Amino acid sequence: MLEPVMYEGGVYKHNQIIELVEDLGGYIIQKNVMQTDVVLLMLVPLNDMDIVEEKARELLGKLTRAPLTGTEIATVAPTLAYHHLPHLDCDVAEFLRKKGAKTNMVGLARGVGKRICQLSAYERDLINEHDLAVFILGNYEHCIIEKSKRLYEGIEVPIVVTGAPELKLEDVPNATAYVGSFGRILHHMRHSEELRTLDKLADVIGKVLDNVRQEIAKDPPSVAPPRIKKEIEEQIPEIIDSLHPLPITLQMNGARVKLPYEEYHEKLENIQFVEGMSMKDVAQVLPSKMRNFVLIRARPKSETGFVI
């Protein structure tokens, strides 16, 4: 079991922590160097957590649990208009990114209104490629409830809804979680209580994702997503030239690879693991709805009969 954590510390000697985590069988997912500070997002084996904590203390760094690490989240706005952007939607997306998630913003074509809102098949499929969807709705209780009845049709990933009123989850149909005190806010969220609201959203999403992780652990994927990332980086050197943000985006049950599907899907399928399997034995390589990218979905243990 790998634990998602974030290390914040100085650049000096931070290589030691990277090497330690890699030696323990963990993975470095992202490394951000900002002048003299470094932020590492990593997956550490749960049993060896003490050793990493000890090392972090020695380097005067801070180790915090970051349950959003290694997930891809869709932040969905009814449209990409002034009503929702740049404030609130971008604030939410940026905040979740700071907490370790990769966020993609989705603006619906016909997402407005409580009676007339619609979700197209393409939008539905695109949102379903993520680990979780955050729907950022507005000010009025009645509208949020009415809209929730029809807008999330066909979405299979957990849905977190935000809005102004403090509603009980039971009142919001089809939602996995609801977070209040948001609403349609047209200024940058920077006051302390607004930041607390964002913190609350991150906590709620973390809890939802933890539940998903537990579900996945019951029938674990044959190959861990960070392992997929590592093998692609080692065996397909072209990924280094990809200028997309996070060319290999980790998801809880696979990865999104930002390479053209037509050109690369065979190469990806034929990636070899030292255990003797190739990628197509342990995962499905699918075309993604996002541009012409590749989506890799790990096969569960119940299908293959083994875990590498």
Add this chain to the structure above:
Amino acid sequence: MEQLETFMVESPDAVGAKTTKTLIQDVLADLSLNRVIGRLRVFVDPVEPVFIFAALLRLGTPAIRLKDFAKVDMGALGKDEVKIELLREAFTIKLLNKLWEKYGKENIVQPDKKIIVVKTDPIKELDVLREIVIEEPQQEVLDRLIDAIALRIIPEGFRVRKHELSSSHVLFVASEDTLKPEWLEKAKDIIESLRRSEDNA
């Protein structure tokens, strides 16, 4: 003159009304419209659904014409030209752009900082030039106001709209469904009540 003497957002949904009020404040501040609106009342009923936005306006200075800041006269004797002598330089750039557009660059000469000569028939064009509008602050403010209300404040889903716009007031009624006559009545009442409070003040 005080800004926003009346500012009310009424709705059966109290939380929604409060958030909408903050939202309107943000938008008005963003587009610097605080001084333009004198009194403002908004009524929202999400169940119906209807959104009524009524405001009394305080528009600033009227349009600025060439004669307001320059002397416009016949040019040199016997030549087809009009001489413009600028008294204030603030609008020179806008004026030049307008003149270039209308008469062509080759027909505009500026021998001195404050003198512009337009090569054209002075008898026909003199009065036209005097009345030429250089800047329309009111129109710019109204454009911004429409941007604020129609594109930022009214909920996006409310696509059926009816509006009234004059130099003294603005009124928007919006809904997702066909507008009902009683909403239009209510909107008229709101504007009337704003006018009454303005008169009493």
